[in-house]
Amino acid sequence: MAISRSASTxxxxxxxxxxxxxxLWGCLWCNLNTGFWNIHSPNGIGELLxxxxxxxxxxxxxxAAFLLLRHGKLHLPRIAASRLLxxxxxxxxxxxxxxxxxxxxxxxxxxxxxxxxxxxxxxxRVHPMESARQLLLVTWVATFIVAAIIGYQARNSVFGSAxxxxxxxxxxxxxxxxxxxxxxxAAVPGLVCLVRAYHTRRPGLIAxxxxxxxxSFYIVYRMQSRGAVFGAAxxxxxxxxxxxxxxxxxLPFAAVAFVVxxxxxxxxxxxxxxxxxxxxxxxxxxxxxxxxxTRAYEHGVAAFQDAPFFGYGQWADRLTIGxxxxxxxxxxxxxxxxxxxxxxxxxWIAGWMLFYRLQKRSERLRPDDRVHVLECxxxxxxxxxxxxxxxxxxxxxxxxxxxxxxxxxxxxxxxSIARRPLRHQAxxxxxxxxxxxxxxx
Numbered sequence: 001m002a003i004s005r006s007a008s009t010x011x012x013x014x015x016x017x018x019x020x021x022x023x024l025w026g027c028l029w030c031n032l033n034t035g036f037w038n039i040h041s042p043n044g045i046g047e048l049l050x051x052x053x054x055x056x057x058x059x060x061x062x063x064a065a066f067l068l069l070r071h072g073k074l075h076l077p078r079i080a081a082s083r084l085l086x087x088x089x090x091x092x093x094x095x096x097x098x099x100x101x102x103x104x105x106x107x108x109x110x111x112x113x114x115x116x117x118x119x120x121x122x123x124x125r126v127h128p129m130e131s132a133r134q135l136l137l138v139t140w141v142a143t144f145i146v147a148a149i150i151g152y153q154a155r156n157s158v159f160g161s162a163x164x165x166x167x168x169x170x171x172x173x174x175x176x177x178x179x180x181x182x183x184x185x186a187a188v189p190g191l192v193c194l195v196r197a198y199h200t201r202r203p204g205l206i207a208x209x210x211x212x213x214x215x216s217f218y219i220v221y222r223m224q225s226r227g228a229v230f231g232a233a234x235x236x237x238x239x240x241x242x243x244x245x246x247x248x249x250x251l252p253f254a255a256v257a258f259v260v261x262x263x264x265x266x267x268x269x270x271x272x273x274x275x276x277x278x279x280x281x282x283x284x285x286x287x288x289x290x291x292x293x294t295r296a297y298e299h300g301v302a303a304f305q306d307a308p309f310f311g312y313g314q315w316a317d318r319l320t321i322g323x324x325x326x327x328x329x330x331x332x333x334x335x336x337x338x339x340x341x342x343x344x345x346x347x348w349i350a351g352w353m354l355f356y357r358l359q360k361r362s363e364r365l366r367p368d369d370r371v372h373v374l375e376c377x378x379x380x381x382x383x384x385x386x387x388x389x390x391x392x393x394x395x396x397x398x399x400x401x402x403x404x405x406x407x408x409x410x411x412x413x414x415x416s417i418a419r420r421p422l423r424h425q426a427x428x429x430x431x432x433x434x435x436x437x438x439x440x441x
Contacts, residue, residue, distance in 0.1 A: 064117035091340030105313035183228030190216025
C-alpha cells in the first residue's frame, strides 16, 4: 500500500521533468543570437549579459553529461533520430582539427552537442514519458513567447505601411534576425496553435488558438521568406491530409475556397499577384539563382570535394566559402564530411519513420499524445521543406532545439507504447487463475 500510495503521489505531480533539465534547456534558449564573438572583456551591462549568455554552452555540456552518467539511464530507442544527430555532432566535433578557425568551430560543436544532451536529461529519470511531454510543452511555449516578442519589436514592419517586411525587418530588429528567421519563429507556434484549435472543444481556447495562428501566418506572409512560405504551406497541406478531424472540417473549406478563387479570377489577377509576391521584385536571373543560393551551392560542393570524408567542423560554410551555404544537407557534409553526413541524413529518415509508426498506432495513444504527435509531424514537415533553402538541425540554432525536442518526445512515446502490451498482459494474467477462468478451463 505504501508503494502504491507513493507512486500515485509522484504521478499526480504537474512537473515530472527534473528541475536540472529545465534549467539546462532554458540556458540553451538564452544562448540563442549570441556567439563566441561575445566572449571578451565586457564594456557595460549589455556586453556583460551577452558574455554570460555566450558562455552558457560551456556549462551546459558538462552538466548535462554529468547528469546522464550519474543516472545511467537513457529511455530512447537504439536507432533514434536524436542518437543519429549525436553521432553526426561527434564527427563534426572531431573535424574541428581541420577547421580554418578551430576556436569558432569548437564553440558551435559544444553548443550542438549540449542541445542533445540537455534534451536527453529530460528522459533519464523515473518518469521519462511525462518529462518528454513537458520538454515538448516548454519548447512550444518558448517559441510562442519569442515569436510574440519579435512580432512586437517588428510591429512596424509587420503591421506598418511598408509594402513588405522583407529587407525591412532587419533594421527594426537591429540585425538580430532576418526576415527568414522571423518567419520561422512565427511559423512554428502558428502551426501548433492551428492544430490545437481543431482539437479542442472549448470556445475560448478555439478563439485564442485561431487568433494566434492567424497572427503568426500573417507575419510569415509579411516577411515574404519563400522558404518559410513553402514550408508553412507544405505543413498545412500535410496536417489537412493526416488529421481526420481537420480533414473533415478544414479540407472541404479549403477546397471550396480554392474553387471560388478560380471562378472569381478568370483573368488571372490572383496568379499574377502570387508571382509578384514570390519574385519579390527580383530579376529573372536573381529568381532562378534562388537569390544567390546556386552560387553558394557551387562553392559549397567545391569545398566539400576538398575534404570529403571528415569535413571542416561546425560553421564550415562561413569559414571556407565565406557565406551561408543555405542547405542543411550540404552544410552537414561540409561540417562532418561523408562520415558525419550519413547519420545526419539518416536522422531525418528515422524521424519520419517514427512519426508514421506512431500515427498508425494512434488508437493506442492518449488523446493528448495524439495531438502532440500531429503537432510534431506538422512542425517536422515545415522544417523538412525549409531544410532545402536554409539550414535545419545541421548546426546550433532554434531549429535544432525544436527538432531535438520533437525527436526525443516521439522516441519516448514509441518506447512507452512498446512497454504497454507487457504491462497489459501482466495485469490480465491473474484473470486466468480466477474462478471464472478455472471454470472455463
